[in-house]
Amino acid sequence: MAIRTFTPLSFLKLTLILTLAFSALARPSAAQDWFKTGTGLGVTKARLALPETAARSTFAQPLPKTFHDVVWADLDYSGIVDMVSPSFYPVQVPGQPSELKAEDWAAAPANAYMVAYGNLSTDASGIAFAGYLADVHNPTAPLALQKIYRGAATDADARRMAHQFADDIIGVLSGGQLGIAQTKIAYASARNGNKEIWVMDYDGANQQQLTHLKSISLTPRWSPDATRIAFTCFAPYRGVTSAQICIYSTASDRLIAFPRYRGTNGSPAWSPDGSEIAFMSSLNGDPEIYISDATGAHLHRITFAAGVSTSPAWNPKTGKQMAFVSDRGGSPVLYLANSDGSDVEKLNLPDMGYVIDPAWSPNGQLLAFSWRRPSGNYDIYAMDIVSRQLVELTRDAGRNERPSWAPDGRHLVFESTRTGTRQIWSMLADGSQPHQLTFEGQNESPSWSSK
Amino acid sequence: MHHSTFRKFTLLFGLVALVAIAGGCKKKVAATPPAPPPTPTLQPTVTLNASPTSVNPGGTVTLSWSSTNATDLDIEPGVGKVAPQGSTPVNPTQTTTFTITATGAGGSATASANVAVNGSSAPTAEAPTEQPGVNELFEQNVKDAYFELDKSDLRDDARAVLTKDAEFFRSYPQVKVSLEGHCDERGSTEYNLGLGQRRAEAAKNYLISLGISADRIETTSWGKERPFCTEHDESCWQQNRRAHFVLAH
Numbered sequence: 274m275a276i277r278t279f280t281p282l283s284f285l286k287l288t289l290i291l292t293l294a295f296s297a298l299a300r301p302s303a304a305q306d307w308f309k310t311g312t313g314l315g316v317t318k319a320r321l322a323l324p325e326t327a328a329r330s331t332f333a334q335p336l337p338k339t340f341h342d343v344v345w346a347d348l349d350y351s352g353i354v355d356m357v358s359p360s361f362y363p364v365q366v367p368g369q370p371s372e373l374k375a376e377d378w379a380a381a382p383a384n385a386y387m388v389a390y391g392n393l394s395t396d397a398s399g400i401a402f403a404g405y406l407a408d409v410h411n412p413t414a415p416l417a418l419q420k421i422y423r424g425a426a427t428d429a430d431a432r433r434m435a436h437q438f439a440d441d442i443i444g445v446l447s448g449g450q451l452g453i454a455q456t457k458i459a460y461a462s463a464r465n466g467n468k469e470i471w472v473m474d475y476d477g478a479n480q481q482q483l484t485h486l487k488s489i490s491l492t493p494r495w496s497p498d499a500t501r502i503a504f505t506c507f508a509p510y511r512g513v514t515s516a517q518i519c520i521y522s523t524a525s526d527r528l529i530a531f532p533r534y535r536g537t538n539g540s541p542a543w544s545p546d547g548s549e550i551a552f553m554s555s556l557n558g559d560p561e562i563y564i565s566d567a568t569g570a571h572l573h574r575i576t577f578a579a580g581v582s583t584s585p586a587w588n589p590k591t592g593k594q595m596a597f598v599s600d601r602g603g604s605p606v607l608y609l610a611n612s613d614g615s616d617v618e619k620l621n622l623p624d625m626g627y628v629i630d631p632a633w634s635p636n637g638q639l640l641a642f643s644w645r646r647p648s649g650n651y652d653i654y655a656m657d658i659v660s661r662q663l664v665e666l667t668r669d670a671g672r673n674e675r676p677s678w679a680p681d682g683r684h685l686v687f688e689s690t691r692t693g694t695r696q697i698w699s700m701l702a703d704g705s706q707p708h709q710l711t712f713e714g715q716n717e718s719p720s721w722s723s724k
Numbered sequence: 725m726h727h728s729t730f731r732k733f734t735l736l737f738g739l740v741a742l743v744a745i746a747g748g749c750k751k752k753v754a755a756t757p758p759a760p761p762p763t764p765t766l767q768p769t770v771t772l773n774a775s776p777t778s779v780n781p782g783g784t785v786t787l788s789w790s791s792t793n794a795t796d797l798d799i800e801p802g803v804g805k806v807a808p809q810g811s812t813p814v815n816p817t818q819t820t821t822f823t824i825t826a827t828g829a830g831g832s833a834t835a836s837a838n839v840a841v842n843g844s845s846a847p848t849a850e851a852p853t854e855q856p857g858v859n860e861l862f863e864q865n866v867k868d869a870y871f872e873l874d875k876s877d878l879r880d881d882a883r884a885v886l887t888k889d890a891e892f893f894r895s896y897p898q899v900k901v902s903l904e905g906h907c908d909e910r911g912s913t914e915y916n917l918g919l920g921q922r923r924a925e926a927a928k929n930y931l932i933s934l935g936i937s938a939d940r941i942e943t944t945s946w947g948k949e950r951p952f953c954t955e956h957d958e959s960c961w962q963q964n965r966r967a968h969f970v971l972a973h
Contacts, residue, residue, distance in 0.1 A: 491917075492913065507949075513902050516947075537905075
């Protein structure tokens with residue numbers, strides 16, 4: 274049974290669960306008051322210093338600064354390191370191992386545990402960054418990371434190389450788990466008039482419009498291999514425009530054929546192996562959940578209850594469990610079932626209201642969703658699916674909906690109206706460090722790619 | 725009269741349907757944020773709705789409208805100049821067709837909403853100077869069904885409206901419609917797509933129970949994607965919880 278209030282004790286338990294789930298040094302710093310209790314207990318993050326990028330050539334653009342700022346933002350938001358303020362750094366900026374005075378970094382006031390550094394230079398083919406990660410408390414130990422990153426002398430490539438360096442650092446410090454700095458977020462944006470599908474880097478950079486259907490496109494969802502995006506599209510056919518399932522290939526930059534069904538179709542979700550798609554269809558009258566192959570073949574229905582059943586979400590770990598939204602009992606709330614539709618169970622919460630937008634964490638242990646309690650607005654919650662313990666991740670900040678997990682299980686992306694317009698935000702999975710990613714027009718329904 | 729005008733109807737009907745389809749996309753997109761206009765001379769579009777569509781004499785009706793590409797808007801009779809979108813209460817004493825005229829750099833557009841006042845006769849019915857087309861008759865006679873929050877079952881007023889709609893469909897057996905479900909902004913995008921479909925299906929099933937053939941009615945749902953009204957209050961939300969008839973062929 275779910276708990277009724279968010280006591281420090283229950284939070285501590287959830288913190289433990291989160292920490293185990295993330296298998297990392299997760300002690301996110303709390304930016305919101307109601308999370309401060311308990312989050313810092315018993316876990317420390319590695320103190321990491323990132324001196325400026327040493328420039329070994331003359332650059333037409335401020336690429337060394339761009340590189341440094343992007344790596345800094347990636348590491349600062351990773352949730353697993355504690356960035357040492359530059360005001361505590363030794364004066365000398367190391368560009369290569371022979372220039373690193375480890376004891377100066379390990380000593381007060383820096384008190385760094387790790388130092389990530391390197392130098393950027395130009396060569397015939399573009400730019401090259403020589404990157405290093407050193408444990409300054411063990412100066413005789415081999416470098417934790419030593420790698421050359423190459424690209425063109427452009428802002429875009431400097432950002433890409435910086436994300437690679439950041440991900441490599443995270444990989445070392447989290448014991449092999451990959452970072453998310455090179456992942457993408459798909460979303461729907463109406464900034465150019467019609468709602469179309471867009472994609473951006475995980476930090477909001479590089480926003481690009483994918484579709485030009487000049488209709489209404491909604492609810493994009495990345496395929497598990499991050500090569501396709503399934504979404505809801507409004508398409509005219511014989512004078513009637515209805516919601517259908519569309520699939521866009523980001524590999525070939527075009528739409529892939531998917532069958533058209535009667536009535537209203539929407540909210541596609543991928544099976545964990547990418548071979549099947551679950552979606553809502555009213556092809557037999559009532560909006561129910563159906564599953565077909567990714568090509569649309571072998572369609573079969575898995576829900577059978579009067580009312581709307583929609584927003585299917587496959588447990589990505591087991592592939593055998595599904596969460597979905599149904600109003601069969603009155604208001605729309607969450608249900609769990611086996612992915613063949615058997616053993617339907619209502620997910621009981623300690624309060625009434627709307628419960629929508631189920632999203633499983635990558636390890637299949639946490640279910641995030643948005644919940645509008647009778648007293649308030651939509652907020653994002655996460656529930657441990659075994660213990661049914663619950664934690665609120667947003668509060669008093671407009672409507673917060675459509676959570677989607679990053680592949681590291683440490684971050685969520687969601688939509689929020691807290692600025693007065695609907696925008697895409699991300700945050701750490703304990704609700705701290707909210708980052709606004711979009712600013713232009715109205716943006717909604719983010720989906721975080723697996724890689 | 726019906727037989728002699730059928731051909732005219734069919735011709736008109738095709739044109740009207742084309743215009744309706746072409747125009748249909750534009751006008752309700754008013755709910756999306758202002759995008760930079762590609763050219764400064766776009767044709768204005770305007771929609772006008774009345775709720776409820778029938779009242780006792782002196783009863784209050786809410787008119788709500790939205791427009792695109794219009795700078796001057798005028799509602800007659802009795803309201804006058806208004807903002808590009810909004811709503812206002814009116815208290816008609818007799819059956820009245822309210823007409824909004826939207827004028828902008830790209831021309832002008834009009835839309836009408838009829839309010840039936842119980843016990844009075846429609847002035848439009850008294851002085852038809854020319855034979856109305858199917859589109860016009862459809863606009864005058866076929867009214868939308870409205871719903872409660874999160875509900876798709878039919879209220880008494882929706883049943884009454886649909887019963888009258890069925891009379892029209894019996895009189896004009898060539899008319900086919902698409903019945904579009906709409907929802908207010910409070911639910912989720914995904915759930916509302918399903919709920920809108922349920923509303924359209926509920927209205928369709930009621931018409932079928934009144935003897936209208938199922939193959940004349942195509943159902944679809946816009947969820948909360950094409951609101952008729954964009955204020956954040958109940959009078960506006962009620963406008964957006966409906967099964968809306970559109971002529972099809």
